[in-house]
Amino acid sequence: MREYSVKVLDTVFADIDDIADFIIRVSTAEHAAKYAQELGAEIMSLRYLADIIPESRYKTIKRYHPHAKQLRTRNKKLNIIFHIEGDTVIVDKILVAKMIID
Numbered sequence: 001m002r003e004y005s006v007k008v009l010d011t012v013f014a015d016i017d018d019i020a021d022f023i024i025r026v027s028t029a030e031h032a033a034k035y036a037q038e039l040g041a042e043i044m045s046l047r048y049l050a051d052i053i054p055e056s057r058y059k060t061i062k063r064y065h066p067h068a069k070q071l072r073t074r075n076k077k078l079n080i081i082f083h084i085e086g087d088t089v090i091v092d093k094i095l096v097a098k099m100i101i102d
Contacts, residue, residue, distance in 0.1 A: 015094040
């Protein structure tokens with residue numbers, strides 16, 4: 001099994017901040033911190049999972065990269081959009097699952 005390094009774009013950190021802000025509004029700061037931590041762990045799991053995930057067939061995903069892939073989070077509410085360049089997984093975006101329509 002191949003192991004990749006993971007690069008997270010600044011826009012993804014902004015996505016995580018937005019998600020945490022939403023959670024704080026509807027729950028607690030502790031819940032938001034725990035969720036962000038779990039999301040970070042799922043992103044890092046791409047070090048091992050990137051190869052086995054097929055390219056996405058959705059146009060919504062492909063607009064981030066022609067060879068984009070997606071990892072659906074454990075709670076099925078978010079998609080981590082990424083692509084592979086050489087020995088690096090580049091995380092491009094985090095999207096709410098309901099936004100992927102085509």
